[in-house]
Amino acid sequence: MISQTEENYLKALWNLTSSKGEASVNELSKQLDIKMPTVNSMMKRLAEKGLVHYESYKPLKLTDKGKRLAALIIRKHRLTEMYLVEKMGFGWEEVHDIAEQIEHIQSPAFFEKMDELLGFPKVDPHGSPIPDRNGKVETEQYIRYIKLSDCKEGDTVTFMAVSHSSDELLKFLNSRDLSLGSKIKVKSIEPFDESMTVSYAGRKAEMLSNKVCDKLLVRPA
Amino acid sequence: MISQTEENYLKALWNLTSSKGEASVNELSKQLDIKMPTVNSMMKRLAEKGLVHYESYKPLKLTDKGKRLAALIIRKHRLTEMYLVEKMGFGWEEVHDIAEQIEHIQSPAFFEKMDELLGFPKVDPHGSPIPDRNGKVETEQYIRYIKLSDCKEGDTVTFMAVSHSSDELLKFLNSRDLSLGSKIKVKSIEPFDESMTVSYAGRKAEMLSNKVCDKLLVRPA
DNA sequence: GTAATATGTTAGACTGATCTAACAAAATTA
DNA sequence: TAATTTTGTTAGATCAGTCTAACATATTAC
Ligand SMILES: [Mn+2]
Ligand SMILES: [Mn+2]
Ligand SMILES: [Mn+2]
Ligand SMILES: [Mn+2]
Numbered sequence: 001m002i003s004q005t006e007e008n009y010l011k012a013l014w015n016l017t018s019s020k021g022e023a024s025v026n027e028l029s030k031q032l033d034i035k036m037p038t039v040n041s042m043m044k045r046l047a048e049k050g051l052v053h054y055e056s057y058k059p060l061k062l063t064d065k066g067k068r069l070a071a072l073i074i075r076k077h078r079l080t081e082m083y084l085v086e087k088m089g090f091g092w093e094e095v096h097d098i099a100e101q102i103e104h105i106q107s108p109a110f111f112e113k114m115d116e117l118l119g120f121p122k123v124d125p126h127g128s129p130i131p132d133r134n135g136k137v138e139t140e141q142y143i144r145y146i147k148l149s150d151c152k153e154g155d156t157v158t159f160m161a162v163s164h165s166s167d168e169l170l171k172f173l174n175s176r177d178l179s180l181g182s183k184i185k186v187k188s189i190e191p192f193d194e195s196m197t198v199s200y201a202g203r204k205a206e207m208l209s210n211k212v213c214d215k216l217l218v219r220p221a
Numbered sequence: 222m223i224s225q226t227e228e229n230y231l232k233a234l235w236n237l238t239s240s241k242g243e244a245s246v247n248e249l250s251k252q253l254d255i256k257m258p259t260v261n262s263m264m265k266r267l268a269e270k271g272l273v274h275y276e277s278y279k280p281l282k283l284t285d286k287g288k289r290l291a292a293l294i295i296r297k298h299r300l301t302e303m304y305l306v307e308k309m310g311f312g313w314e315e316v317h318d319i320a321e322q323i324e325h326i327q328s329p330a331f332f333e334k335m336d337e338l339l340g341f342p343k344v345d346p347h348g349s350p351i352p353d354r355n356g357k358v359e360t361e362q363y364i365r366y367i368k369l370s371d372c373k374e375g376d377t378v379t380f381m382a383v384s385h386s387s388d389e390l391l392k393f394l395n396s397r398d399l400s401l402g403s404k405i406k407v408k409s410i411e412p413f414d415e416s417m418t419v420s421y422a423g424r425k426a427e428m429l430s431n432k433v434c435d436k437l438l439v440r441p442a
Numbered sequence: 443g444t445a446a447t448a449t450g451t452t453a454g455a456c457t458g459a460t461c462t463a464a465c466a467a468a469a470t471t472a
Numbered sequence: 473t474a475a476t477t478t479t480g481t482t483a484g485a486t487c488a489g490t491c492t493a494a495c496a497t498a499t500t501a502c
Contacts, residue, residue, distance in 0.1 A: 005459065026479055038460055040481060045458090057467065057480065087308075088334050098328045107319045113309050226489065247449055259490055261451060266488090278450060278497065 004104045007073050009042050014070035022059035071135035076111050077103040078124035083114045085125040092125040093170035127161025127180050149213035156185045157218035169215055176206055225325045228294050230263050235291035243280035292356035297332050298324040299345035304335045306346040313346040314391035348382025348401050370434035377406045378439035390436055397427055
């Protein structure tokens with residue numbers, strides 16, 4: 001069996017390795033705020049269990065089994081976030097911490113029921129894809145999204161997802177009425193700090209810093 | 222802070238002490254299926270934390286603080302059971318094991334939301350009272366309930382709650398269409414084994430063993 | 443009232459999950 | 473290349489939560 005602690009390591013590693021396919025002990029240590037020696041010995045344990053490829057001084061990788069298991073935990077996390085927003089009336093900025101706990105509930109029936117009641121959603125409230133029952137994740141469209149910060153003046157795009165969303169960013173977006181699906185037009189880009197002035201439903205000219213634009217994933221028109 | 226493990230001990234002790242006000246290490250050990258020395262040392266820890274009155278060779282009692290805390294966990298458990306049945310469509314026999322896990326979620330907002338969406342229910346799906354936000358439990362009516370097995374021939378009663386319900390008992394009741402609120406009339410009692418023949422909505426003559434009748438709490442007409 | 447049984451406690455071991463201190467290897471800088 | 477810094481590993485400690493074995497006290501049976 002796999003403990004709640006082990007699940008959190010797996011999930012963190014899954015997130016870190018999603019781009020390059022591998023991650024360092026150091027990165028994982030920072031991500032989890034757990035000291036390197038602790039992470040190191042946990043990696044050996046997960047290697048014993050066939051979930052991680054571990055070799056001294058080499059980068060960490062998930063095995064196929066580890067990837068699948070991690071994706072199934074992510075699935076529970078994202079289904080939960082969607083359920084909390086859609087069925088319980090929470091705001092998208094309130095659900096991550098609750099989902100962080102509920103993702104560890106052991107009850108297939110519970111998550112199947114959520115999935116059903118939600119009508120088998122494909123994405124969570126932040127636009128991240130929900131892995132399927134087998135741990136497969138639909139990256140097709142998702143990987144085609146680009147950062148708003150990479151757009152040019154005059155571009156018109158659709159706001160599709162928030163990457164690595166903090167409560168603060170989500171609250172900021174709330175305050176500007178900027179939500180998933182919004183059509184955003186880039187009116188101008190300030191050369192000095194790359195801040196953007198954009199317009200969208202109900203907002204003629206809203207200024208967004210580069211730090212914000214860097215977190216908004218959009219689909220070109 | 223209090224761990225999930227500690228919460229389970231508190232809750233078990235709360236259940237055991239609900240009648241006599243005290244319980245033995247041995248009883249608690251059996252209840253939790255954890256060996257006596259383990260229970261013993263945990264009781265000392267909880268005493269340190271001001272949650273249990275512990276004295277060598279004396280029966281265990283909860284402190285007021287311990288009672289309140291236990292009741293708040295029970296509150297989360299019972300609200301969850303009610304939510305799963307009323308809002309997610311689970312059967313009353315399916316919800317205990319899920320609630321056993323969800324009761325440990327740390328998020329006041331989550332349980333407040335459940336409570337609201339349910340319209341502030343007073344009892345769980347098995348008829349047990351839900352403690353209020355302060356850990357006070359409404360025993361007024363509940364303690365007046367009697368066992369069906371203590372009724373006499375000719376009595377007419379209302380089925381109000383199931384005590385210490387196992388999945389098996391609940392499934393049995395499902396199979397007989399016997400649910401909370403049913404008006405039950407005791408038609409006859411077999412002197413040999415005290416089994417009862419009863420009638421209720423849609424059932425003319427249903428035989429219930431003494432073991433079953435002992436678990437059904439009813440309100441006299 | 444003693445013997446037998448049941449219950450409770452102490453001691454000591456083990457595993458999981460964490461840490462710090464010290465050392466080793468790899469990467470970076472000079 | 474040599475020195476310095478960063479990253480990774482090993483060793484050993486600690487705490488929570490569990491166990492078994494041994495001993496102590498209380499309860500029950502005779
Ligand atoms: Mn999240
Ligand atoms: Mn988590
Ligand atoms: Mn229950
Ligand atoms: Mn529990």
